[in-house]
Amino acid sequence: xxxxxxxxxxxxxxxxxxxxxxxxxxxxxxxxxxxxxxxxxxxxxxxxxxxxxxxxxxxxxxxxxxxxxxxxxxxxxxxxxxxxxxxxxxxxxxxxxxxxxxxxxxxxxxxxxxxxxxxxxxxxxxxxxxxxxxxxxxxxxxxxxxxxxxxxxxxxxxxxxxxxxxxxxxxxxxxxxxxxxxxxxxxxxxxxxxxxxxxxxxxxxxxxxxxxxxxxxxxxxxxxxxxxxxxxxxxxxxxxxxxxxxxxxxxxxxxxxxxxxxxxxxxxxxxxxxxxxxxxxxxxxxxxxxxxxxxxxxxxxxxxxxxxxxxxxxxxxxxxxxxxxxxxxxxxxxxxxxxxxxxxxxxxxxxxxxxxxxxxxxxxxxxxxxxxxxxxxxxxxxxxxxxxxxxxxxxxxxxxxxxxxxxxxxxxxxxxxxxxxxx
Amino acid sequence: xxxxxxxxxxxxxxxxxxxxxxxxxxxxxxxxxxxxxxxxxxxxxxxxxxxxxxxxxxxxxxxxxxxxxxxxxxxxxxxxxxxxxxxxxxxxxxxxxxxxxxxxxxxxxxxxxxxxxxxxxxxxxxxxxxxxxxxxxxxxxxxxxxxxxxxxxxxxxxxxxxxxxxxxxxxxxxxxxxxxxxxxxxxxxxxxxxxxxxxxxxxxxxxxxxxxxxxxxxxxxxxxxxxxxxxxxxxxxxxxxxxxxxxxxxxxxxxxxxxxxxxxxxxxxxxxxxxxxxxxxxxxxxxxxxxxxxxxxxxxxxxxxxxxxxxxxxxxxxxx
Numbered sequence: 001x002x003x004x005x006x007x008x009x010x011x012x013x014x015x016x017x018x019x020x021x022x023x024x025x026x027x028x029x030x031x032x033x034x035x036x037x038x039x040x041x042x043x044x045x046x047x048x049x050x051x052x053x054x055x056x057x058x059x060x061x062x063x064x065x066x067x068x069x070x071x072x073x074x075x076x077x078x079x080x081x082x083x084x085x086x087x088x089x090x091x092x093x094x095x096x097x098x099x100x101x102x103x104x105x106x107x108x109x110x111x112x113x114x115x116x117x118x119x120x121x122x123x124x125x126x127x128x129x130x131x132x133x134x135x136x137x138x139x140x141x142x143x144x145x146x147x148x149x150x151x152x153x154x155x156x157x158x159x160x161x162x163x164x165x166x167x168x169x170x171x172x173x174x175x176x177x178x179x180x181x182x183x184x185x186x187x188x189x190x191x192x193x194x195x196x197x198x199x200x201x202x203x204x205x206x207x208x209x210x211x212x213x214x215x216x217x218x219x220x221x222x223x224x225x226x227x228x229x230x231x232x233x234x235x236x237x238x239x240x241x242x243x244x245x246x247x248x249x250x251x252x253x254x255x256x257x258x259x260x261x262x263x264x265x266x267x268x269x270x271x272x273x274x275x276x277x278x279x280x281x282x283x284x285x286x287x288x289x290x291x292x293x294x295x296x297x298x299x300x301x302x303x304x305x306x307x308x309x310x311x312x313x314x315x316x317x318x319x320x321x322x323x324x325x326x327x328x329x330x331x332x333x334x335x336x337x338x339x340x341x342x343x344x345x346x347x348x349x350x351x352x353x354x355x356x357x358x359x360x361x362x363x364x365x366x367x368x369x370x371x372x373x374x375x376x377x378x379x380x381x382x383x384x385x386x387x388x389x390x391x392x393x394x395x396x397x398x399x400x401x402x403x404x405x406x407x408x409x410x411x412x413x414x415x416x417x418x419x420x421x422x423x
Numbered sequence: 424x425x426x427x428x429x430x431x432x433x434x435x436x437x438x439x440x441x442x443x444x445x446x447x448x449x450x451x452x453x454x455x456x457x458x459x460x461x462x463x464x465x466x467x468x469x470x471x472x473x474x475x476x477x478x479x480x481x482x483x484x485x486x487x488x489x490x491x492x493x494x495x496x497x498x499x500x501x502x503x504x505x506x507x508x509x510x511x512x513x514x515x516x517x518x519x520x521x522x523x524x525x526x527x528x529x530x531x532x533x534x535x536x537x538x539x540x541x542x543x544x545x546x547x548x549x550x551x552x553x554x555x556x557x558x559x560x561x562x563x564x565x566x567x568x569x570x571x572x573x574x575x576x577x578x579x580x581x582x583x584x585x586x587x588x589x590x591x592x593x594x595x596x597x598x599x600x601x602x603x604x605x606x607x608x609x610x611x612x613x614x615x616x617x618x619x620x621x622x623x624x625x626x627x628x629x630x631x632x633x634x635x636x637x638x639x640x641x642x643x644x645x646x647x648x649x650x651x652x653x654x655x656x657x658x659x660x661x662x663x664x665x666x667x668x669x670x671x672x673x674x675x676x677x678x679x680x681x682x683x684x685x686x687x688x689x690x691x692x693x694x695x696x697x698x699x700x701x702x703x704x705x706x707x708x709x710x711x712x713x714x715x716x717x718x719x720x721x722x723x724x725x726x727x728x729x730x731x732x733x734x735x736x737x738x739x740x741x742x743x
Binding site: 106128134135196197200202225 | 447448449456548549558560573644654655
C-alpha cells in the first residue's frame, strides 16, 4: 500500500515536471498564424478531400521547415517578416454541401479566429463559403474551383489561383492557332458535347462563347445527362454536323459510350479534345485500349512540369510518402500552391490584419517558374482571378498521356489528325 | 391536445431563449437546420404519414420555394413575395402531378414521385432562366426587405415561427374532418370510399398543403444560404433525406418529424465527426446502416414506438 502511494506520488511529480518543461519550451516557440481550411472531408468527395488535406499539410510543413526548394516561402522556417511565425491549419468539413461549407466558414471565422480561409474544391461550396468570408471581411484563397462565375460576383475578399473553365476552353483555341501557325493545320468546324451538369454545361458555355468570338464555326452543341446508358442519337447529331474537331466534357462511363459510339458510327474528326474528367481516368485507356489513341485532353498539371521547375519530382516524392504512394496530381498540386500563395501574401503583409493581407494578395506576383503549375505567373486581377493561369494539353500516345502543349513543358509532338479507328 | 400545446410552447420558449442567449454561430446554424428539417419532415408527413402515400420526390416542392426566392431576388423583387409565389407554384405542381398519381397504390405512387422529381430536375438543369446546372447565387444585401440578416438568430426565429405554425396546423389537421378522412383512407381506402369519402379530393388538398409548407421552408433556406442549385435543393438525395426524417421519427405522428430531424441532424453530425477524417466515406456507410436498423427493428419510428409502449401500459393497467 505504502509502495503504491509512493509510486503514485512519483508519477505525479514526473508529470508535473514534464508539464512545466513543455510550458517553458512553448513560451520560446515562435508565434502561430492560424489559417482555416474548408474541405470535403466526409461525404461523396471524402477521398479527394483527404488528398487535399494531406497536400495542404505538406505545404504547411514546407513553409515551416528549413529545406529550400524553388517555390515561394518554402524553407525559410516560417514567415520571416512575422518573426518566423509558423503557419497552422485548422480544417473544417464541407461535406461537399453548400450549406455545410457556409457553416464551416462561420465556425472557422468566429470560433477559431482564423486570419484567412482556403478551400473548398467544389465550386458550389466555394460559392457559399466565400460569401461568409466577404461578410466578415476575411481573405479567402481558392486554389481549385473552376466555375467561371465565382470571380464575376464583385467580391472584394475572394482570390482564385486556378485558371477557370473559360481559360481551359481558351487553351484549346490557342492550341489550334499554334497548329495553324507551325503546321498549317486549319480547324474551322467545332462540335461541342457535354454532360448537362455544372461541369459539362459550364465548360460547354465557355467553349461556345470563346469559339464564336474567335470566328470558329460551332456546328453543333450537344448536352446529355451523365447518367445515360446510350448516346446513339447524340452521336448521330455530331456525325451529321461533320466537325473538324469535337470538344467533349464527360465523366468516365459516358466518355466510354461516346468513344464507342464514334467508332461504331464511323465519326472521324481530325481530333477529339476532352475536358479531363472521364478522359483522364485510369479506366479510360484501360477499357478502350487502342481506341483511346490520339485523344487529346486538357490537364491542370503534369509531372512533366519538372522541365520548368525541378522541385516537382521532390514534392511528388514527399507527397507520396505521406499519402499512400499516390502521385501528386492537379488537385493536390493546386492545394499546395494555395497554401504557398497565402503564406507569401502573409509574409509580405507583415501583419495578420485582414486589410493588410488583402492588400498583399492584390500585389501578389509570383513568376510561373516558381510554381508547381504550368502557369505564366500568379497575379490577381481586379476580380480576384489569377490572370496568369494556364492549362496543358496531353495526348494519348502508345497508351500513355504525353504532354504536347504548351511547348516549354511538352515531351512529345502532337499527332494530328488522330489515327483512324482500328477495325 | 393540451399536452401537445404545452410541449410546443415549451419548445418555442427554449429556442427563443437560445436565440437571445447563444452567441455561437455554429450552435445557431445547427438549430436552424434542425427546425428546417422538422418542417420538411412534417410537410412530408401530411401526405405520406397521415395520407399513406409515400413520396420520394418532396424536394421539388422545397425547390419551388428556393427557386422562387432566387428568381425574385435576381429580378429585383423582395424575397418575401417568394413565399406566396413559391407556395402557389408548389401547390399547383402538387395538384397537377397528384391528380393522376395519388390514386396509385403502395409503391406505385412512390415510383411516380421519383419520376416526377427526375423530370423536374432535368427541366431545371437545362432551362436557362432557371440557372441551368449552375443555379443562382444571391447577392449580399442585409435588411428586412431583402430577408437577409446579419444576425443568425433572426433566421432561427423565422424558422421557429414556421415550425410552430406547421405544428399548430398539424394539430388542427389531426382533429379536423380532413385528418380523419386521410387516416381512414390510409387504413382502408375501399371502406373509406364506401362511406362516401372522396379520396382524390381529400388527398389533393393534403398534397397541396404539404407542398406549400415545403415551399415556404425553401424560401427560408434560399435566403439563409444565398445559394440555390439543383443538387442542394431538388435532387433525389434531398427527397430521401426528407422521407428518412419522417420514417425515423414516426410516420403519421405529430412529433415524429421533429424527433426524426433531431436524430438525423445529431446522428449525421456525430458520425461524420467520429469517422469522417478517414476519407473513405465510412461515415455514410455507418449512417446508412443505423437508418436501416431503425427502419427494420422499429418500423413505426421512434415516436410510434413510444406511443405504442404507452398504449400497451395503459392497456395492462386497464386489464389489471
